[in-house]
Amino acid sequence: MSALILIELNGSEVNASSRAAITAASQLSDSIDALVLTNDSSNSESVSKLAGINSVKMIVDDALEHANVEVASKLIAEAMSGYKYLVSGSSTYSKNILPRVGALLDVQPISDVCEIKSNNTFVRPLYAGNIMATVESSDEIIIMTVRATAFEHSGDGGSAKVEALSSTIPESNSTFISLQESQSERPELTTAARIVSGGRGLGSKENFALIEQLADKLDAAVGASRAAVDAGFISNDYQVGQTGKVVAPQLYLAVGISGAIQHLAGMKDSQVIVVINNDPDAPMSRMADLVWQTDLFVALKELNEYQI
Amino acid sequence: MKIIIPIKRVLDPYTQARVNKQTEQVDLANAKMAMNPFCEIAVEEALTLKESGAASETIAVSIGTDKTVDTLRTALAMGVDRAIFIKTESELDLQPLHIGKILANIIRREEAELIIMGKQAVDNDNNQTGQILSGLLDYSLGTFISKFELSADASSVEVSREIDSGIEIRKLNLPAIVTVDLRLNEPRYASLPNIMKARSKPLETIELDSLGIDTSPRIKVISVVESGTKDRASKQISSAEELFSELNQMGVL
Known part of the structure; x- marks a missing residue:
């Protein structure tokens, strides 16, 4: 067999x-x-x-x-x-x-x-x-x-x-035109050991750069919730969730993500989950190993400035 | 050009799926149901094409028990011209291969050149039916599309596909099947006058048995369990120093 x-x-x-x-x-x-x-x-x-x-x-x-x-x-x-x-x-x-x-x-x-x-x-x-x-x-x-x-x-x-194998290539009715590859120096999302992921709480595309900064510091991939993608903070190939990418890194750091069902389905098998959020009732917090309940901009500033 | 939009009635995506302890199946008996969100996007795209003058007719197709008519009426209320209802006597466990065979039968009969459908249904999450249907009909296939453009002579479509490495752009000669991703468009709501109007739009009922398609299950569901998400211990921290020290101890940095 x-x-x-x-x-x-x-x-x-x-x-x-x-x-x-x-x-x-x-x-x-x-x-x-x-x-x-x-x-x-x-x-x-x-x-x-x-x-x-x-x-x-x-x-x-x-x-x-x-x-x-x-x-x-x-x-x-x-x-x-x-x-x-x-x-x-x-x-x-x-x-x-x-x-x-x-x-x-x-x-x-x-x-x-x-x-x-x-x-x-x-x-x-x-x-x-x-x-x-x-x-x-x-x-x-x-x-x-x-x-x-x-x-x-x-x-x-x-x-x-x-x-x-000597196969005869059949005729086809479709043709390739181009591929716009997502360019990133960072580790690939689905295989990264660490992921820093941002949600709607970031508020803007400019603020989302703070997530990218932290990801670079940790040699991590960047992820996003669907809400952040829909709000236009980042392109859709960074979306973690059932309709995006399913991930299971050693470390998943979620910033400003409330934790919609479909997002949780995409990352729940992560080894260590860290949540930074000011809402203690967010579903995301219940899944966390570590919770930092604070204003996310305060936390991101401190993390980005911290000397590892 | 005729467009067929296969649609599915599913558990409302904002409702948590539960397993019924008696039946040991996902509890749908009294649950709120809705059109699969990806199907709504497919309907919207077809309507846009009709409104641009590129399509002559839009036809929604769905398979199920009598309750499925509600979902077809929703599509009609959104603006689809007519509906085809493939009626099953009981809740059958139809799988994508069966659904593909049923749809292929209808598409051949209607001689439709363009099929627009959701990339997956949010209940079984198979992400298969469009691909299977394209194989059965030997139509060209564009999956996970986030952009769609019909050529001026309506002989081909150019689609942007959301794939793992980025966006792939392909040209598909018609007849073609496209499966739509979330970012293709924002589906419209049905207005009240259109909901009223939808009641008098044509809805043809075809008995599944009359199509002579073997629907015996290929896959048997042995059991279902709620996996949910396990709550974790959730230790509170309050500084970057504390966070990095914890992560170091856990060995994940």
Whole structure:
């Protein structure tokens, strides 16, 4: 009962959520292969070094540079021949492609798996993580995405053989135009060890810079609540929550965030939660390990000036 | 150009989901229900296209028991031209693959070229139906869109997709399916006169059984539990020095 991992690459690096997918798959199968769709064959190098991978299947074509979903789903469906499981990390990359693969193979995919109970039984969140459901699949093939925060990220140390699949690239009805990459010198939000997150309490885009200043001091990523994003303080790719990014850092420092259900669902598994807020009744405070109840601007000034 | 907007009736997103101890299922019996917020955004986008003259007709489709008609009436009150109600006799556990097959049937029948729908429903949070539907119909697909522009000759759309690494811009030739993200637009409210008017707009009812689609569950829900958020000890601190000292002790700096 072998498993195929759909690997997501960031440049030539393997995405952390793909590493979580390998760990998840190792609980289902002892024969795991990786599938890479790319425009650059030199990308096989980082994939073949992944621990726990038997062999790397590569499809290399210029058309695969920007994950054309119509093309990718057909190629993956073909590559699934002989496999029982298709596992990938819960990223926008996989969420875009995997359900379409499910349609082509007549399989009902399973999203955001957080725990593997048996070879066909899984735990996944519903209602923004307020409900955890244990679900059993009766499909012959199982297709799933797994939460990157729920499984260890498998490391390097392997030396898998690489096999180029000679696939015919199908015609497509969509074309890539451009990618506006979010530029940041800071750690990536979903994999950062520390996150400083700001909410509506910051009051303005200018004030939000205080959050960025503190993040730089702590070598942390910047996060935001949906309220802060909707108010235009910061762009949406910093949003933490069920409809934004789900995070579980060692340290989550929430400033001026009251704690809407959907925000809590996105960060509740953080190891240490610190809340800075002047409202003692904010739902966020109940989740905190440390609470500093004060005017957030007073606290931010003191923190930014403090010599570590 | 016809636009189909599949919509879903869900637990009101401002209501906390609870598990009923007797039925051991999420308690929806007496809960306040509403249109899935992402579906409202899809409806708004379709209406904007109709008002700009680019679309000839907007059609909302939903699947469920008789109560689902309320949600379709809401879409009609917002301004959608007509509604198609796929009626189920009881509360079925329909999964995205089933819903995709049902919608594909209706879309083929209506020969709709553009499908606008929510990226996910806030109850099951699958984020799958649009993608599955696009695979079943072999339509081009744009997921998680925050910007949408129809070409002058109405043969393609340019969409901005919110992806992990930033914003991706793609051109999709029609027929296409787009799934909408939160920031695409601000959905309108239905005005009272429009709510009255919606009562006389066409609503066609189709029995699910008459479509001959196999809806036996692929996924069985074994159990549901409330995970909630665990309260923590919440030690009070009152200075930067105290905070950094605590964090150092915890080893997270």
